Amino acid sequence: MRILIIGGNGQTGRFVVDEALQRGHKITALIRNPSTLSAREGLKIVKGTPLEPSDIETAFSVVPDDIPTAVIVTIGSSKEKGTRLMADTHENLIAAMKRHGVSKIATLSSFGVGSSLPNITVIMRWAISNTELANSFADHNHVDEILKKSGMKFVLLRAARLTLGRKAPVRFLGDDGKGLGLFAGMGVEKDGSCPVRKHVWFIGKRASIAMYNSSAPYEQQNCYDAE
Template sequence: MRVLVIGGNGQTGRLVIDEALQRGHKITALIRNPSALPAKEGLTIVKGTPLEPSNIESAFNAVQGDIPTAVIVTLASPQVKGTRVMTNAHENLIAAMERHGVSKIATLSSFGVGSSFPNITVIMRFAISRTSFKHLFEDHNQVDMTLKKSGVKFVLFRAARLTQAKKAPVQFFGDDGKGLGVFAGLGGDLEG
């Protein structure tokens, strides 16, 4: 299976790429600076941004006869008022997915987005409502709604925090994240 990874140059994106390659998948990574990601067998790197539809199209067509069958997004959203980086990227990705008959997308989101907001700590609720985190979460909330309305099959990974922890089993807490806990996170290795 070939997977298109968006945001593959960041810490989490690199973990996702490495894990997928170890599991025998082929990866196409759309990144702004191709020289920042080391070449690996099974990895096709395409220069570009998901904010530009033609770059996404190039990524889908990068390997003739081997179009990605799923998309994984590990982008970070800037903490800037009015940002729509994640939302615009997802709108562009969904349009390309529809053109290519791809129906699966997995997106790194955050605990506190959408219906998980009531289950985060009071300190995080304060930070989200009173600091620049607010802008990041507004963008992520819009992505949540965009995916739900799109008709594509999606998974939102709502990690509470990202760490370089040891491998642990994947746990599912539902859309609201009830029972997740404040110290939950995504470790450096994934099982499941």
């Protein structure tokens, strides 16, 4: 299958691209600067931004006989006041997905977004309310609302922290992230493991994440390998 990846040249996106190609998928990556991602077999790079609907349309149609059948978003939000980077990206993506009959989307969110807010540390809750983080988290919360009203088969991955390191045990949690651990926001689990960026595969085959899956809430599955 072909997957459209938004943010494929970012710190996490690069590993998602690598993993997808290793699994035999074909990738279309929409990025601003094509020189920041190495060309290779199975990867089609499209120059553009997800904030421009015409660029997203190009990404869907650049390989006429092989349009993407799923979308993965790994971009992060801005800390600027009033930012809608993530929200506008998803509105543009959903419009294009509906035009092309594509229904699967996975988005890298954050622990503390949506109903997971009460389960993060007091320090992080304070930071989300009183620092620039409030702007990016507001944007992420808009994405939650947009996806849950979209009719898409979506997955929100509420990563506490993604770091480079050893593999971590796999644990799937609900939308509220209950049980992730007191120090999850610092990247440390109760068992001493860390979520590891280089082993992340949506739906998180080797990362500890809080997950909301629209088609099967809290169930272990990989909707990108399934029919």
